Amino acid sequence: MRFPGIRGFGVLAAAALASGLVPATVAVAAPAGCAVSDEMVAAGNYWVANGTNLAAPDWQNATFHVGNLALVRTTGQSNHKTLPWAQANNYQLPTDPKRPFFPDNQAAGEAYLDLYTYFHPEISLESIRTRIKDEVASVQAGHRDYWNYVDALNMAMPSFARMSLIDHDPSYLDAMQQLFSYSEHKLFNEFTGLWYRDARFKGTGVFWSRGNGWALAALTKVLQVLPADDPRRPEYLRVFKKMASTLALVQRRDGFWNSDLLNPWDHGGPETSGTAFFTFGIGWGINAGILDAARFRPVVDKAWTALSTKALQPSGLVGYVQPVGDRPATAKQTDTAAYGVGAFLLAGQQVAKLQGCSAS
Numbered sequence: 001m002r003f004p005g006i007r008g009f010g011v012l013a014a015a016a017l018a019s020g021l022v023p024a025t026v027a028v029a030a031p032a033g034c035a036v037s038d039e040m041v042a043a044g045n046y047w048v049a050n051g052t053n054l055a056a057p058d059w060q061n062a063t064f065h066v067g068n069l070a071l072v073r074t075t076g077q078s079n080h081k082t083l084p085w086a087q088a089n090n091y092q093l094p095t096d097p098k099r100p101f102f103p104d105n106q107a108a109g110e111a112y113l114d115l116y117t118y119f120h121p122e123i124s125l126e127s128i129r130t131r132i133k134d135e136v137a138s139v140q141a142g143h144r145d146y147w148n149y150v151d152a153l154n155m156a157m158p159s160f161a162r163m164s165l166i167d168h169d170p171s172y173l174d175a176m177q178q179l180f181s182y183s184e185h186k187l188f189n190e191f192t193g194l195w196y197r198d199a200r201f202k203g204t205g206v207f208w209s210r211g212n213g214w215a216l217a218a219l220t221k222v223l224q225v226l227p228a229d230d231p232r233r234p235e236y237l238r239v240f241k242k243m244a245s246t247l248a249l250v251q252r253r254d255g256f257w258n259s260d261l262l263n264p265w266d267h268g269g270p271e272t273s274g275t276a277f278f279t280f281g282i283g284w285g286i287n288a289g290i291l292d293a294a295r296f297r298p299v300v301d302k303a304w305t306a307l308s309t310k311a312l313q314p315s316g317l318v319g320y321v322q323p324v325g326d327r328p329a330t331a332k333q334t335d336t337a338a339y340g341v342g343a344f345l346l347a348g349q350q351v352a353k354l355q356g357c358s359a360s
Contacts, residue, residue: 034357037075039308040348044071046316047341048081054338057089059107059155060324064338067345069114073360074349083120086112092127101135103152109159110221117162125163132163132172139175147183149198149326150211153218161222177232188239193246194261197326207261208328209274213343216243216281224284237290240281244291247278248299255306256320260328267330270320272311276343279303283350297354304351307344318344 047064048054054061065082072078091112094105109128116123135146147153157176164172187196194207195215201208219240226233250261256275260266283300285291311320313333321340322331352358 034075034352034355036304036308036348036352036355036357037077039312040071040345040352041075041077042316043312043318043341043344043348044068044079047318047336047338048079050317051336051338051341054081055085055088057085057092057094057108059104059151060338061085062107062109062111063342064345065111065342066114067342067349069111069118070349071345073118074352074358076359082111083115086115086123091124093131101131101138101146103147103149103155105155106131106159107155110162113159113162125166128159128163129167132160132175136171136175139178140171144178144182147179148186150183150187150195150208151197151214153180153183154214154221157218158221158225161225165225165227173226173230173232180236184239190242192262193242201327205262206266206327208326209257209259209261209271210277210322211274211326212243212247212261213274213277213281216240216247217277217343217346219243220281220284223288223290240285241291244282244285244296247282248296251299251302254310255302255304256310257303258328259322259331263328267328269330270306270310271322271331272307272318272320273322273337273340273343275303275311276307276340276347279307279347280343280350283347283354287350287353300351300354304347307347311344 044067051064065085068079068082089108093108096102096105099105106128109131112123112125112128116125147156157180160172160176164170164176186199187202189196189207192207195212196202196204196206197208197211219236222236223233223240226236247257251257252264254270256270256272257278258264258266258268259271259274279300282291282296286293286296286300311318313319317334318336318341319333320331321335321337322329323335323337349358
């Protein structure tokens with residue numbers, strides 16, 4: 001089974017772009033005058049020219065490459081980096097014998113799946129398939145606590161959903177639901193509609209922006225592919241909508257979300273990664289007809305203005321990205337990272353669709 005692919009500018013041309021077979025200037029770009037596309041291209045180009053630690057198949061690079069492929073699908077332009085990265089890593093997931101199902105080590109699977117789905121159906125998915133099958137067996141044996149921190153939802157959940165449809169194996173979705181239910185029970189706060197980062201923060205009132213961004217991104221990606229009649233879908237949709245409602249209420253006046261979502265005095269400056277993931281998720285909700293445009297479009301517009309005019313520097317650097325961590329912290333204008341750029345590109349994809357200037 002294939003997920004909805006590239007529409008409007010040709011699968012073959014897009015595949016050629018991604019593989020580096022043709023120049024990025026072939027006539028498949030987004031409509032002229034699309035500022036969002038220009039901003040996305042500037043951000044992507046800056047990162048591939050100036051970013052650090054670009055080779056590893058880790059969660060940071062995976063997040064960038066998922067965004068990078070969203071850039072290709074949105075603008076029709078490719079920087080020819082994702083396929084060589086995946087090929088160099090032989091489409092393999094990182095391994096850790098002490099933690100065989102550590103979610104961070106599954107994140108690269110999503111980038112491989114995007115290459116497979118949209119551009120290169122000939123690539124191997126065996127590393128992802130084997131990891132998921134082994135984890136499903138472990139879940140069936142009673143181990144359901146692997147997703148015990150909120151980041152895990154984004155790192156692993158989308159690949160479970162997509163591989164289940166590719167392999168026509170409902171056991172993947174069953175295991176995904178059990179893993180999600182464990183996380184939801186332990187970490188989701190029904191009163192606020194937000195997630196604790198992990199059990200250490202439960203009851204503290206600290207709700208980390210990027211952690212919640214990971215959760216909303218995961219739900220967005222799963223809802224994008226899960227069949228409309230799947231019995232698990234209503235709960236994912238309920239949590240998605242509850243999060244979106246809360247996030248609309250706590251957005252800062254400048255368009256960003258605070259690193260500590262409910263405490264504007266804790267690290268009260270701009271923060272890009274959480275803001276970009278929220279923009280991606282809420283923007284998709286509007287595009288999909290799940291969220292009311294009259295209520296949520298101003299939220300997305302204000303967020304994108306913040307991201308494109310303050311976070312994005314004239315050089316193309318995406319700044320104010322909180323460094324790697326597990327709780328709210330301050331981000332400086334010069335702080336950038338692969339996952340922040342990837343989140344920016346995912347947000348741009350949905351904003352471009354809202355503005356009618358996406359090539360896909």
